[in-house]
Amino acid sequence: MKIIFYIGHHKVGSTALQAFLAENWRVLIKNGILYPSIEGHGFAANLRQALQKDPIVKEPIRVREPHSALAYRMIADVSGRPIPRQFSDVPPTDQMIRAIRSQVTALQPETVVLCSEAFSNFGQVDANLVTVLRDIFPDAEMQVYCALRRPDQYITSWHGQRLKVGEKNVAPLHETGAAQYYGTIHFDYAMVVNAWVDHMPEAQLTLRNYADILAAGGSIEDFVAQTGLALPQDGISPPGRANESLPLAAFSIMAQATQALQHSDTLALSRFLQTKGKALSPVANGDIEVFGADHRAKLVEDFAPIDARLAEIQGTSAFFADLDAALQPRSTPILEAGRALLDAIDPDSLPNPELKTFIETLKRDL
Known part of the structure; x- marks a missing residue:
């Protein structure tokens, strides 16, 4: 067996x-x-x-x-x-x-x-x-x-998962870089x-x-x-759709929501942004910079010994052959992308009055 x-x-x-x-x-x-x-x-x-x-x-x-x-x-x-x-x-x-x-x-x-x-x-x-x-x-x-x-992509996704489920006090990546995940399995x-x-x-x-x-x-x-799983040719049901994710532009909005809203309302806003945010955002995920150039450089430098250990186990010269690609920042800072998404949200389209008030207030104060 x-x-x-x-x-x-x-x-x-x-x-x-x-x-x-x-x-x-x-x-x-x-x-x-x-x-x-x-x-x-x-x-x-x-x-x-x-x-x-x-x-x-x-x-x-x-x-x-x-x-x-x-x-x-x-x-x-x-x-x-x-x-x-x-x-x-x-x-x-x-x-x-x-x-x-x-x-x-x-x-x-x-x-x-x-x-x-x-x-x-x-x-x-x-x-x-x-x-x-x-x-x-x-x-x-x-x-x-x-x-x-690859660690820059993983940390971005994991960070979004924390915001998606309404976790409080999640420090922005453009402020801390990957350092908040050092000493954990997430780095x-x-x-x-x-x-x-x-x-x-x-x-x-x-x-x-x-x-x-x-x-x-x-x-x-x-x-x-x-x-090498020997799956049968017939009778297998195809997989369902993957989990929805927050668009990167929603990160700063969700960070504010976790501090200002009841948890149930935070989750309601999260669901709205998961389903509507990508289409509403004027900036595509691939163009949004969550770290900043300096934090990216630090991430790559500090991850190098970890990559070396993985390569040693794997028997290769590098595990992530494209690790240096993590040095390259995207074109639009995340706060700018967040502001653009916020401007694109119609408060009347939100699922309850609390979220409408929250978005209206955020539009006015940011």
């Missing part, structure tokens, strides 16, 4: 891959591939698929992303970190591990896929958590798949990878540049190709 661990990183298409694996559970297990559930909602969803009934319109996230629930519970066990709200009522770690083992015993798969971007956190929290996963099936063949995105990719190299040395390690993943067709296509 082979165990494949997909460990992220964040912002590299893991949500689409998890949805694909969950939505095709029946077809996959018929072909010897198990995407195991960790609790009753997942078991019920899989049974529903097995009986070929129509899926529930919106399954709980722990059905689509069961191993994120496992990862965050494991992290909480050793660190005291709170479990994200969407996974807060999942079972204890040992119960989830027993559930995985029971499914393997009952279904006898050839391949088991454990898939969560949250596994990338283990290197920062406690690398011994990798050993806990390895010991679920210590005699299995193992492969670790890890996708990494130190070696911290992500070393934990798995050190604690699962027998595993085949597949490190992938996100640019190569996109060239291969996306996160699902690349994962299948790199792991």
Whole structure:
């Protein structure tokens, strides 16, 4: 039996891959591939698929992303970190591990896929958590798949994710550069990878540049190709649409919103900007500068030793061959782009009076 661990990183298409694996559970297990559930909602969803009934319109996230629930519970066990709200009522770690083992015993798969971007956190929290996963099936063949995105692009995307979900006190990148992420997995990719190299040395390690993943067709296509998953020709449901993102021009607006609005209104504005902001913005994402030239230079300089470590593991001269491209600033500063988007928003188009008042006030005061 082979165990494949997909460990992220964040912002590299893991949500689409998890949805694909969950939505095709029946077809996959018929072909010897198990995407195991960790609790009753997942078991019920899989049974529903097995009986070929129509899926529930919106399954709980722990059905689509069961191993994120496992990862965050494991992290909480050793660190005291709170479990994200969407996974807060999942079972204890040992119960989830027993559930995985029971499914393997009952279904006898050839391949088991454990898939969560949250596994990338283990290197920062406690690398011994990798050993806990390895010991679920210590005699299995193992492969670790890890996708990494060029740091300037990744940090921009991760920063936007924090704003998108309404996190408060997110320091602007044009003020701090990447420094606010130093010492974390969001900048130190070696911290992500070393934990798995050190604690699962027998595993085949597949490190992938996100640019190569996109060239291969996306996160699902690349994962299948790199792991050798034998998917059937028929019966596979295509992946759904990817997560919506905030346009870069919305960053400064959302930063103001997190300080001025109730959280529910902040999320309502976020949804509006995710769906409408790109079309409204006079400046395209590719033309917006979030860092500034000096911060870009510092980012590239400080990331160089991390890239060298990744290259050493990979056996290449550089992991991100185009790292120097991160030095090149875009044409329009982010505050200028934010002002242009703000001017383009019609307050009357917003979904509630609180947001209308907020945008009107922001237009007047900025």
